[in-house]
Amino acid sequence: MTTSIEKWGDVHVEAGTSRNVFLDVGETYSGITVRIPVHVRRGDEDGPVIFVTAAVHGDEVNGTGAIRQLIRDPDLDLSRGAVIFVPVVNPLAFDRHSRYMPDRRDLNRCFPGRRSGSLASRLAHTIFSEIVHRSDAGIDLHTAAVRRTNYPTVRGDLSVDGVRELAEAFGTEVILDKQGPDGSFRREACNVGCPTISLEAGEVWKVEPAITTLASRGVLRVLEHFDMLDTPAKRPSAPRRPPIPVTSDDTTWVRADAGGFLSFHIRPGDVVREGQALATSTTLLGDEVEEEGDVLSPTDGIVIGMSTLPAAHPGTPICHIAKLPPGITADLIERRRARHGELQEQIRTELAANIRVEEDT
Incomplete structure (x- = not known):
């Protein structure tokens, strides 16, 4: 420069x-x-x-x-x-x-x-x-x-x-x-x-x-x-890296097909599988919207973005999914997280604090 x-x-x-x-x-x-x-x-x-x-x-x-x-x-x-x-x-x-x-x-x-x-x-x-x-x-x-x-x-x-x-x-x-x-x-x-x-x-x-x-x-x-920090005795402690890096060049936004009030079944950072229910759309009186009620994942991936607003109309973006690259499976990510994913779990928990997540029924 x-x-x-x-x-x-x-x-x-x-x-x-x-x-x-x-x-x-x-x-x-x-x-x-x-x-x-x-x-x-x-x-x-x-x-x-x-x-x-x-x-x-x-x-x-x-x-x-x-x-x-x-x-x-x-x-x-x-x-x-x-x-x-x-x-x-x-x-x-x-x-x-x-x-x-x-x-x-x-x-x-x-x-x-x-x-x-x-x-x-x-x-x-x-x-x-x-x-x-x-x-x-x-x-x-x-x-x-x-x-x-x-x-x-x-x-x-x-x-x-x-x-x-x-x-x-x-x-x-x-x-x-x-x-x-x-x-x-x-x-x-x-x-x-x-x-x-x-x-x-x-x-x-x-x-x-x-x-x-x-x-x-x-x-x-x-x-x-880049070898820019001072001696190890003074250097701030850097934590170990995430359990497995996932590099993706393909993402998709999943959108609501029907208007309603959403019950979320996933958190930011969750690993999802194709066909998994991400959210369910209900009326304001709590009845599930017929036919288009469940919003399903189109792919295996990681939820990298979510709406925090449960009210949806047709076309509302609900969650952003990074598709998994070849050689990386949902099961592999979950096994690695179980052993080394302490900070990632803390982040997922904190980010979901303002989102009501219900079990998929």
């Missing part, structure tokens, strides 16, 4: 130090300058520069919680390289508890942006110039959209040099091999030579303990993989 990690306007970040810097990214309606807080931490020696960002969508704050946890960790000492922590990329949306910019644009469709473009495009241009162009790799933290929750899944274009290495080092149980939409942060960063992955995990407007733990540990595993 072309921009120095040391100089940020009038602020200099020397090797072996950490500094907070503030990027001017726009103005409010009243003309007050809007700034993004950034924490830059450098090791004593040169090495990779990795950015970790959150709240590109202003209501997705699980990643904000994880980054704050990492910044506040007194034992996170870098031996080489640098990390750029950006807890909130989109302050204009964050202040409104909104996914979108005040101009109603989705910032995650506006990269790399333009200096003289729309409000969202100008913010995207600043982020790209000041963060991506200083970095060798990136991790962008997201959650599900409103009224949904996501089981932790890393997404990345595995055909791009460095992305598979980054995704596998992060260590989620599920990796989706996806390019990403035009204008999305990770896709456009990859296009300029900065391999970038995104994590999708949890719900909007929340800082969920198991999700922030998983996200912060994933970042630490990446830093460890």
Whole structure:
């Protein structure tokens, strides 16, 4: 990349130090300058520069919680390289508890942006110039959209040099091999030579303990993989990896065929089999909707996303399933989880806390 990690306007970040810097990214309606807080931490020696960002969508704050946890960790000492922590990329949306910019644009469709473009495009241009162009790799933290929750899944274009290495080092149980939409942060960063992955995990407007733990540990595993952390005596303990990584390039959204009130039979992260009942649609008086009542899984897979809203009309997305790749079976995943899946079980339990799950009858 072309921009120095040391100089940020009038602020200099020397090797072996950490500094907070503030990027001017726009103005409010009243003309007050809007700034993004950034924490830059450098090791004593040169090495990779990795950015970790959150709240590109202003209501997705699980990643904000994880980054704050990492910044506040007194034992996170870098031996080489640098990390750029950006807890909130989109302050204009964050202040409104909104996914979108005040101009109603989705910032995650506006990269790399333009200096003289729309409000969202100008913010995207600043982020790209000041963060991506200083970095060798990136991790962008997201959650599900409103009224949904996501089981932790890393997404990345595995055909791009460095992305598979980054995704596998992060260590989620599920990796989706996806390019990403035009204008999305990770896709456009990859296009300029900065391999970038995104994590999708949890719900909007929340800082969920198991999700922030998983996200912060994933970042630490990446830093460890690139030999950026200090001596083992000082290094934060990185947990063992998930019991079995599942890499999928094929997902499907299962939708309701009838209107009604849903009784869910699965949790986020559950392994499902073809023909398994995912939910049952009932009337408001509790009677099962005839013929189209049961919503069935079309494939073997892992539930990576779910609606948290039980009221459905025809076409409502109920759950997002990552299909299992060749050689990976539902039985194999369940056996491995039974032996080594403690954190995954904690995550599935916490994510289902706001969903009533009933036994399939």
